[in-house]
Amino acid sequence: MPRSSSASSFYRAPLKASALVLALAAATSAMAAENGNQRYSAGIGGSDMTTPVVPGLYFQAPMVAYHASKIKGNDGKQLTNFTADPYPRAKVSIDTDTYAILPRLTYISSHRLLGAHVGVTAMLPVVKRKADFGLTTGNGTLDAGLGLAARASQMSGSETGIADLEVSPVMHWEIGDHQSVTFAPTIVMPLGDFKADQRVNTGFGDYYTFRPSVQYAFIGDGWDLGGRAVMSFNTRNKDTGYYSGKIFNFDWQAMAFVSEDIRVGVQGYFVRQLQADTVNPTPANGMTQKMLVDQQGNKASVNAIGPAVAWLMNGGEMLIEGKFIKEFGAKNRTEGQAFWLTISKPL
Template structure:
């Protein structure tokens, strides 16, 4: 069976996927700032399970991510404290809560250029990779009071619902723009028959459009992320196996004092050729937040704090999710171009959205 001699590498990728946007009242139930992290789990594909040779490569992943579930720390629908209604003689109910709903959509183009040279350092070919995303994000929130076991009279319930809807409306948004650029040197080792390791110590810079006063932004915030990744590939005569382990370390957001906890991502792919130019398989990812979020409130004035500009993070709940799904790839002339599609379904989410992503990637060596 013919195998290609080119690779379509993207040694690390920016986080554009996995949109989680929390209500102001539900912020402490979510993890990372607005539930976001600067890595797109699932973006790696055939670049993890194909040979890599010296040369230039271009890659254009396109993704559509949709989520209509917002999960709390127990894996159930996220909840937030319900405020006292803004209308009518309704008694305060400090223990009353609301289920938080969301409809979140992210569409992104992730153009990447990668170069690998024949020059070696420590036995590894050296190179670099650069990616600048174009992102469209949209989020619509809903909240429903949970009246079970409460003393709220039925006549007062519409007042609570009106109050919640008024607060939710300020969190909705739809934005499109440039995202945060990532740059990284590459070190690529051939470590034996059919095996390779690639190291990419990536830096992500805050070049994206961002407004700290709104929930929905193309960029992630005014902070820097250091994101080293290690990728392993086994290119066999039957199944090909690839995996990428990624750690993300963030600085504090200068615009609002928020510090998103460190993240760990593991992407994997298992593929098999079923003809000379078509292969199929499975792909998935594993996401875990390693440290909780914090926030420096000293950047706010007492008046801003009393107006609700920010609140102390008391729990810093950590996000996690898993995903898996089918993948199929088509090679033109044994490696002249690659077209790959996949569908990844998320499950077992904690403190973030749970949805599904459709990926289509076009890759080509130059």
């Protein structure tokens, strides 16, 4: 039997809501890795990679301000507009900021193992994360009856607090007079606050990350070159059933002395997710998990480059570095820019 026009309207209303809610979910879930976050701060490696290391106690305080108003899809194009019948266009917007200080203590002993000085390092970040998501139709309005504005508001938020604790043994080899290699098999433990029903959190959830890194430095005659390769292996988040696939990071920097105390140069990084995310839906998260399932094939990637300047005070009493890094070529994640200020000091 044909449905009446009133019956058709009744059935179209849920379809409108589903189309637009899924448009919003697609934009905000297109970021691979859970909620678009990973536990390694890309760009954190800088002049510390090429600073000579001797046995002792070191303090480091990198500070970062990251902003992004773009989110890229699997094709590398910005995810801002979706067709959501019967609406001609549904515009999705994102505005996200992260402010963080990442204090680290590192101890390098005079004892050697396999020719390397051994030590230990630990870092406990303090962060403020903020994200605003929006969704409007082609005429600039939302049907309040569909609850879309509330859905966008639910995904938005601002949280401040500690993030997750990082601890690692360290092995540092000096290779001749000009080169060094450092190995740090880091374990990241869930310590920061995390709520499964919100997208913005200071912590990452109830899972662990094993993150081995290998760092190489060449200290030349007036110029330095450093690189750090990092691989992240995650367990499944018990809070959400989400598994973030393996992610490879590489930070690099090339610096030249322009005076006895000042170095200038260029820094960059690239991020490649090598394994797709997967989701085991959990009863606690229901609709959120169902929407995330559609995104589990995504793999995040991004490149970045920018200028850096470092001031070596009193021949090594303290190192202060500033840099600006601009991201490009992102896929399945945000694309933005970051200002970094890092203070490093032997104690």
